[in-house]
Amino acid sequence: MESRIRLGISSCLLGAKVRFDGGHKRDRYLTDILGDYVDYVPVCPEVEMGLPTPRPALRLVRDRQQDVRLRFSKNGEDITEKMQQWAHKRVKELESEQLDGFIFKAKSPSSGMERVKIYPENGGMPDHHGVGAFARIFMAHFPLLPVEEEGRLHDPKLRENFITRIFTLRRLRDALEQEFSYGAMVEFHSRHKLLILAHSEKIYREMGRLVAHGKTLPFESFLDQYRTLLLHALALKTTEKKQVNVLHHILGYFKKQLTGDEKAELLEKIEDYRNGLLPLIVPITLLNHYVRKYEQPYLRTQVYLTPHPKELSLLNHV
Numbered sequence: 001m002e003s004r005i006r007l008g009i010s011s012c013l014l015g016a017k018v019r020f021d022g023g024h025k026r027d028r029y030l031t032d033i034l035g036d037y038v039d040y041v042p043v044c045p046e047v048e049m050g051l052p053t054p055r056p057a058l059r060l061v062r063d064r065q066q067d068v069r070l071r072f073s074k075n076g077e078d079i080t081e082k083m084q085q086w087a088h089k090r091v092k093e094l095e096s097e098q099l100d101g102f103i104f105k106a107k108s109p110s111s112g113m114e115r116v117k118i119y120p121e122n123g124g125m126p127d128h129h130g131v132g133a134f135a136r137i138f139m140a141h142f143p144l145l146p147v148e149e150e151g152r153l154h155d156p157k158l159r160e161n162f163i164t165r166i167f168t169l170r171r172l173r174d175a176l177e178q179e180f181s182y183g184a185m186v187e188f189h190s191r192h193k194l195l196i197l198a199h200s201e202k203i204y205r206e207m208g209r210l211v212a213h214g215k216t217l218p219f220e221s222f223l224d225q226y227r228t229l230l231l232h233a234l235a236l237k238t239t240e241k242k243q244v245n246v247l248h249h250i251l252g253y254f255k256k257q258l259t260g261d262e263k264a265e266l267l268e269k270i271e272d273y274r275n276g277l278l279p280l281i282v283p284i285t286l287l288n289h290y291v292r293k294y295e296q297p298y299l300r301t302q303v304y305l306t307p308h309p310k311e312l313s314l315l316n317h318v
Helices: 028-036 080-097 133-141 156-178 182-197 201-212 219-235 240-254 260-274 281-293
Strands: 005-010 038-043 058-062 068-072 101-104 116-120 127-130 147-149
Touching: 005 080, 005 156, 028 038, 038 080, 068 080, 080 133, 101 156, 133 147, 156 182, 156 219, 182 201, 182 219, 182 240, 201 219, 240 260, 240 281, 260 281
Parallel strands: 005 038, 005 101, 058 116, 101 147
Antiparallel strands: 058 068, 116 127
């Protein structure tokens, strides 16, 4: 990595006392662990639009016309338009931050990414199908940018997927900053082939065709198409079946080098992973050993084998 990842984040998750009750929701994984690799760009919609701290609580309300409104829960004052006006201005400002993703505060009426409570105007039980007023505008403005909520990041698979996406996006930015060219993109794609394959074989093949014919397109058009396919692919979750397919694909590079015992051991570890007996890090570690032992230059470049810093221990839990 040439530069640090830049993530937008709900300010309260960093420990800022900006919540309606004057408190915060510091997430120590985000500040103390992921924070070693990330520069955060904090955003608090409610405070930044001018509300005080502490303040009356807000909620999403479905009115008689079935529109979702942002209102104070006690007196019913509607601040929907005020929030929308501020949010549209803020997302334009965030374009200059070169964000690699955003982490929202779960369940927040302004920043919740999904499953936010929506209360019926005439009383009754809320449903849980809302999106925070700011989060909705942010995600519409940056439709391909990786986004997550801090609560969902406690799920090992969701955490690994999100962090893989933001590290990959930063590598793409770094590659283009070093050399804004078709050649740089061919090299980038070559290094990320197996990572893409682990998420979507269909998009992997589509991206291969795009790269093969990339020089027939204006570079900006090629780059837009490539970035879109890349982020769509990585947004798809990996599965044990997809991972096993890639592991066997890598094994094929060693068919003339591994001893019988080495091949049998590797196949055993892959099957144990398939059956949920071992985490992915075990066959990956063994493959990395063979890459060094047998000097496989192509595999040495594959991001799939080291998609993020080992200190994050992400592959230990998937």
